[in-house]
Amino acid sequence: xxxxxxxxxxxxxxxxxxxxxxVPQLPQTYIDTSFAPPTGVTRPVHTxxxxxxxxDAANPGDTIVLDAGSTYxxxxxxxxxxxxxxKWIYVVGSALSSLPTLGTRVNxxxxxxxxxxxxxxxxxxxxxxxxxANHYRLVGLxxxxxxxxxxxxxxxxxxxxxxxxxxxxxxxxxxxLIESITVDRCYIHGSPTQDVRQGIQANGSxxxxxxxxxxxxxxxxxDSQAVLAYYSPGPIKIVNNxxxxxxxxxxxxxxxxxxxxxxxxxxxxxxxxxxxxxSWAAVGVTIPPHNKWxxxxxxxxxxxRRVLVDGxxxxxxxxxxxxxxxxVLTPRTVAGGLHAVVDDVMFSNxxxxxxSSGFNVTSFDDQCVAANGCTTPGEARRIVFYNNLFLLxxxxxxxxxxxxxxxxxxxxxxxxxxLQHNTVVPPPNLGYCKASxxxxxxAPFNPPVSRTHNVWILDNALCRQINxxxxxxxxxxxxxxxxxxxxxxxxxxxxxxxFYAPSGDxxxxxxxxxxxxxxxxxxxxxxxxxxxxxxPTWTDTSDGKISGANIERWEAPGINSSSPSHGNSANGSR
Numbered sequence: 355x356x357x358x359x360x361x362x363x364x365x366x367x368x369x370x371x372x373x374x375x376x377v378p379q380l381p382q383t384y385i386d387t388s389f390a391p392p393t394g395v396t397r398p399v400h401t402x403x404x405x406x407x408x409x410d411a412a413n414p415g416d417t418i419v420l421d422a423g424s425t426y427x428x429x430x431x432x433x434x435x436x437x438x439x440x441k442w443i444y445v446v447g448s449a450l451s452s453l454p455t456l457g458t459r460v461n462x463x464x465x466x467x468x469x470x471x472x473x474x475x476x477x478x479x480x481x482x483x484x485x486x487a488n489h490y491r492l493v494g495l496x497x498x499x500x501x502x503x504x505x506x507x508x509x510x511x512x513x514x515x516x517x518x519x520x521x522x523x524x525x526x527x528x529x530x531l532i533e534s535i536t537v538d539r540c541y542i543h544g545s546p547t548q549d550v551r552q553g554i555q556a557n558g559s560x561x562x563x564x565x566x567x568x569x570x571x572x573x574x575x576x577d578s579q580a581v582l583a584y585y586s587p588g589p590i591k592i593v594n595n596x597x598x599x600x601x602x603x604x605x606x607x608x609x610x611x612x613x614x615x616x617x618x619x620x621x622x623x624x625x626x627x628x629x630x631x632x633s634w635a636a637v638g639v640t641i642p643p644h645n646k647w648x649x650x651x652x653x654x655x656x657x658x659r660r661v662l663v664d665g666x667x668x669x670x671x672x673x674x675x676x677x678x679x680x681x682v683l684t685p686r687t688v689a690g691g692l693h694a695v696v697d698d699v700m701f702s703n704x705x706x707x708x709x710s711s712g713f714n715v716t717s718f719d720d721q722c723v724a725a726n727g728c729t730t731p732g733e734a735r736r737i738v739f740y741n742n743l744f745l746l747x748x749x750x751x752x753x754x755x756x757x758x759x760x761x762x763x764x765x766x767x768x769x770x771x772x773l774q775h776n777t778v779v780p781p782p783n784l785g786y787c788k789a790s791x792x793x794x795x796x797a798p799f800n801p802p803v804s805r806t807h808n809v810w811i812l813d814n815a816l817c818r819q820i821n822x823x824x825x826x827x828x829x830x831x832x833x834x835x836x837x838x839x840x841x842x843x844x845x846x847x848x849x850x851x852x853f854y855a856p857s858g859d860x861x862x863x864x865x866x867x868x869x870x871x872x873x874x875x876x877x878x879x880x881x882x883x884x885x886x887x888x889x890p891t892w893t894d895t896s897d898g899k900i901s902g903a904n905i906e907r908w909e910a911p912g913i914n915s916s917s918p919s920h921g922n923s924a925n926g927s928r
Contacts (some may be wrong), residue, residue, distance in 0.1 A: 607657025678710030815902025828862025
């Protein structure tokens, strides 16, 4: 039921009051990852030396073919080549025709044996893209580490061997951009005893990751990411992948320093499965004391603009290195460059499953101080969550007991922000949530001063009345004004919502066209993944539709996923 919901949302906001309601600008450029094999020389390679020589000798338009099932050990460089006609070099496995076709995600359990293995023996990347490298497509490859650096098996806990990146775009200030890189149907991984800090460091323009499986990405207590991009103007495409990492499964921005001129822009993140295994939620693993890794979030933007995040599954996040929010939208200019902003971001049709909390959004970099050279705090504007389902995790789980249990955190100063047709389902052990949307805003509350600007909360089905440090909305006459009073009046911007008030909560007065129920919500078919609201059926909304999200499947259409697999192929020993 999500096929045209984004179109309907944009149409409504364009027709019904574009002068007031924030409408994010969607990506201006989408990367075409159609499979079009080059017609130049085919270069079969059988040894690591052959592979190095082929990378050096290949001309744009050539195809390098590695033997399926063979191991190519070393640190291989994809060099920059003169390429005036923008021809591609494909690096493929010899059994590519036996792998799933483009548009279907690879599965290590069934597909890894059909791939050539590219293995780094040390901390350096298995594959390095040189500055200026362009038009490389990596297809059907298994990439992992066999590093012996840092192993201390007798320590408590044991220290893993480690590498830094597996695929590294070696972008640098003053050097030509890396451009037009596609990672297609690859299996990229660490292992329970082999740390990898980043699966793919995607610092380039026109960088795509599609139909791939990236797992077991972790590295001591450092942040680790399946995909990271910070030195990139975009566009970037991340579509139909399985992505697993401790720190942030995917992150944009947050590095490069004051000399970083780029804001990653025109970003497409669709139909992915971003996952953290609950086996990591254990004392000594990511839970203190003596934890060897830290968990942070599933997706973070410290810098980015014109972003579409649509049809993804975000599963499992708990309190570890951060407070358990699955999505973090926080401009960071100090490390990420003076141009860091988080603008024009659309989250639509996503499922957040078993998360400690939903999202955390801030309006500027609160760590920007002149003493550190920071002269502008950046901004976050025109962020929209539309038709998303938040399933908060059982608070008795390890790692979840100290979580906030909030659908979302709206911080002081948030501007041009929309929450429409979302559903927040409470932790199953509680039957209610600690907060649905929580406004973390500063006093004074009476007399009220609005601490946010142009925030719209429309047509949601929420597991508790909205609250914050000043109390619940309606509890005191000044609370609503303090939370979202600018611009006036508030009423058109808080409309069509239905709230649950658990036993012990008073029902507080709300603006017209909102409703609070003391009866627990009933959903159409939660066992089958359909959390559309059935009781109460509230259609006094901005568009006449039932409040809340309408997502009928655990997996959004187009996602080709299987249960996360960590079979023998993940240990790098085949």
